[in-house]
Amino acid sequence: MNDTASPASGSPASGSPASGSPAAASIWRTARLVAGKDLRIERRSRVIVNQVLPFASLVMVLFAFALDNDEVLQRTAPGLVWLATIFALLVVVQRAFAVETADGALDALRVAGVSPPGIFLGKSLALAVQLLVLELLLIGLAVVLYEATLTATGAVLLVTTLLPATTGLAFVGTLYGGLAAGARGRETLLPLLLFPVVAPVLIGATRATEAAFGVGHAAIDEGWPWVGMLLVFAALFGVGGTLAFGPLIEE
Amino acid sequence: MSERQRPGREQPRQHEQHEQHEQHEQHGNEDSAHVATTQTPLTGPGSAATSPVGNGAGTGTRFTRILGALTLVAMGVLALFALVISPPDVVQGETVRILYAHVGTVWVAYLAFVVTAVSSAAYLWKRTSSLTWDRIAGASAEIGVLFMAITLLTGSLWGRITWGTFWVWDARVTTTAFLFITYIGYLAVRGLGGTHQQRARRSAVVALLAVLEIPLVHFSVRIWRSVHQDASVATGNTDVKLDDTMLFTLLLATVAFSMLYVWYVLHRQRVLHLQDLLDDKGLDLALAERRSEGRPDASAAAPTTAASTPTATVSAASTVPTKDPVS
Numbered sequence: 051m052n053d054t055a056s057p058a059s060g061s062p063a064s065g066s067p068a069s070g071s072p073a074a075a076s077i078w079r080t081a082r083l084v085a086g087k088d089l090r091i092e093r094r095s096r097v098i099v100n101q102v103l104p105f106a107s108l109v110m111v112l113f114a115f116a117l118d119n120d121e122v123l124q125r126t127a128p129g130l131v132w133l134a135t136i137f138a139l140l141v142v143v144q145r146a147f148a149v150e151t152a153d154g155a156l157d158a159l160r161v162a163g164v165s166p167p168g169i170f171l172g173k174s175l176a177l178a179v180q181l182l183v184l185e186l187l188l189i190g191l192a193v194v195l196y197e198a199t200l201t202a203t204g205a206v207l208l209v210t211t212l213l214p215a216t217t218g219l220a221f222v223g224t225l226y227g228g229l230a231a232g233a234r235g236r237e238t239l240l241p242l243l244l245f246p247v248v249a250p251v252l253i254g255a256t257r258a259t260e261a262a263f264g265v266g267h268a269a270i271d272e273g274w275p276w277v278g279m280l281l282v283f284a285a286l287f288g289v290g291g292t293l294a295f296g297p298l299i300e301e
Numbered sequence: 302m303s304e305r306q307r308p309g310r311e312q313p314r315q316h317e318q319h320e321q322h323e324q325h326e327q328h329g330n331e332d333s334a335h336v337a338t339t340q341t342p343l344t345g346p347g348s349a350a351t352s353p354v355g356n357g358a359g360t361g362t363r364f365t366r367i368l369g370a371l372t373l374v375a376m377g378v379l380a381l382f383a384l385v386i387s388p389p390d391v392v393q394g395e396t397v398r399i400l401y402a403h404v405g406t407v408w409v410a411y412l413a414f415v416v417t418a419v420s421s422a423a424y425l426w427k428r429t430s431s432l433t434w435d436r437i438a439g440a441s442a443e444i445g446v447l448f449m450a451i452t453l454l455t456g457s458l459w460g461r462i463t464w465g466t467f468w469v470w471d472a473r474v475t476t477t478a479f480l481f482i483t484y485i486g487y488l489a490v491r492g493l494g495g496t497h498q499q500r501a502r503r504s505a506v507v508a509l510l511a512v513l514e515i516p517l518v519h520f521s522v523r524i525w526r527s528v529h530q531d532a533s534v535a536t537g538n539t540d541v542k543l544d545d546t547m548l549f550t551l552l553l554a555t556v557a558f559s560m561l562y563v564w565y566v567l568h569r570q571r572v573l574h575l576q577d578l579l580d581d582k583g584l585d586l587a588l589a590e591r592r593s594e595g596r597p598d599a600s601a602a603a604p605t606t607a608a609s610t611p612t613a614t615v616s617a618a619s620t621v622p623t624k625d626p627v628s
Contacts, residue, residue, distance in 0.1 A: 243486045250521035
């Protein structure tokens with residue numbers, strides 16, 4: 051990741067030293083600052099905690115109403131968890147960029163010469179933290195409401211799944227959220243762009259979670275290849291997003 | 302400029318109607334009657350290119366006119382081969398004829414999306430950056446989406462007859478559907494507005510991200526439904542020992558649809574160029590109007606109320622007569 055970030059920073063980063071590693075260091079510093087800012091906004095406004103988490107929980111209850119069968123719910127619990135995550139992702143991404151566009155904050159960051167890769171990584175990091183909390187809540191709900199069972203080895207697999215899956219979702223969400231934020235007032239476009247891209251995460255994370263929950267006689271070992279796929283996804287969109295975010299918001 | 306474009310726009314329309322009649326007659330003579338049903342709507346606009354538009358005012362050039370005529374001929378021959386000359390399949394019977402349209406359109410759709418990706422990259426690469434690349438990408442994506450829709454439609458119809466189901470969660474089929482949705486999104490991004498450069502950069506990035514996305518979707522769906530991996534559309538049910546006429550018809554379909562694609566992209570790209578020009582023109586006109594509004598105001602700035610009546614009659618825009626004379 052360090053290798054890919056440094057050439058990207060070469061052209062757009064202004065104010066950072068020309069040599070490779072200090073530029074990369076400044077990107078990480080920017081990323082940490084942006085992520086800290088986003089999380090601080092969340093800590094003070096509590097929009098995700100007070101609105102998005104209840105919404106995602108409600109989706110889980112609505113799934114139960116729609117499917118109306120304990121066995122089916124237990125069987126489909128992993129898929130429903132990730133489906134609810136992806137619905138909530140949409141809301142979280144819109145929130146993340148509503149914060150930026152409200153007072154022209156993104157424009158201000160850009161004009162101030164903050165490196166776009168830094169903004170991208172920072173916003174992704176903040177998004178990933180928020181998503182992780184959300185996913186833990188949803189998994190807890192799946193255990194409580196859908197009678198999903200979790201063993202110790204299953205929990206190891208589950209946590210290992212969560213990390214790359216969440217990172218991938220955060221990268222993709224930040225990337226397309228930035229695109230939709232650039233075009234003001236066209237949030238309806240976001241799901242159309244976002245959902246086809248996150249489909250591999252839905253497939254991979256659901257299969258891995260099935261293995262972790264032991265649903266449908268799935269063994270734990272069946273989950274690990276999917277974790278690999280999620281890692282590839284996260285890495286590709288991390289690199290792609292770092293390179294593409296600058297051209298997307300520089301307008 | 303606008304005087305030249307106006308007649309240019311109306312001229313091909315007249316020719317189009319005129320030529321279409323001719324082409325219909327040609328079709329009638331060349332092929333059997335039912336050929337015209339599917340082919341003429343596609344090749345119909347082609348006659349606009351073959352029309353001799355004077356002084357280069359339309360979007361047709363000598364090359365596109367010749368190409369259009371050749372495409373028309375190729376489509377006619379294809380219809381003849383696909384519907385009449387080629388034999389019915391041993392297993393599938395007459396339904397195999399759907400595949401000629403299916404294979405031709407899916408080839409064009411994938412070709413179109415590759416062209417979109419390549420020209421998007423060409424736009425983003427600084428040394429070759431030009432709005433022409435952006436317009437080629439847009440035109441190519443448009444026809445790609447259209448042909449992908451035809452592909453999915455013909456494929457599901459064929460599947461219903463042959464497999465007994467409209468849809469199979471085969472990796473190739475699912476990826477194709479995802480590609481379709483993704484490029485609908487791409488076209489929506491193109492329609493977001495902003496300057497031409499904004500549109501171009503934004504859509505180029507989306508097009509390149511699609512290149513990243515599609516292999517991942519294909520890969521994940523393939524492992525997800527590894528059971529169906531063998532039941533691929535292109536080679537699954539057709540015999541390996543293809544009849545020579547059938548093979549020729551398939552190749553002909555690919556060539557004919559590719560020619561149609563090239564013809565369409567050339568024209569569409571030029572139309573997009575004209576649209577961009579029109580947008581710029583409209584902006585210039587609006588600016589000029591604003592300036593002409595402001596100028597009399599600025600010259601007679603001191604007596605504001607008295608001077609408002611002549612300015613209103615001159616600019617004929619009474620909405621904002623006392624606009625600030627900054628411009």
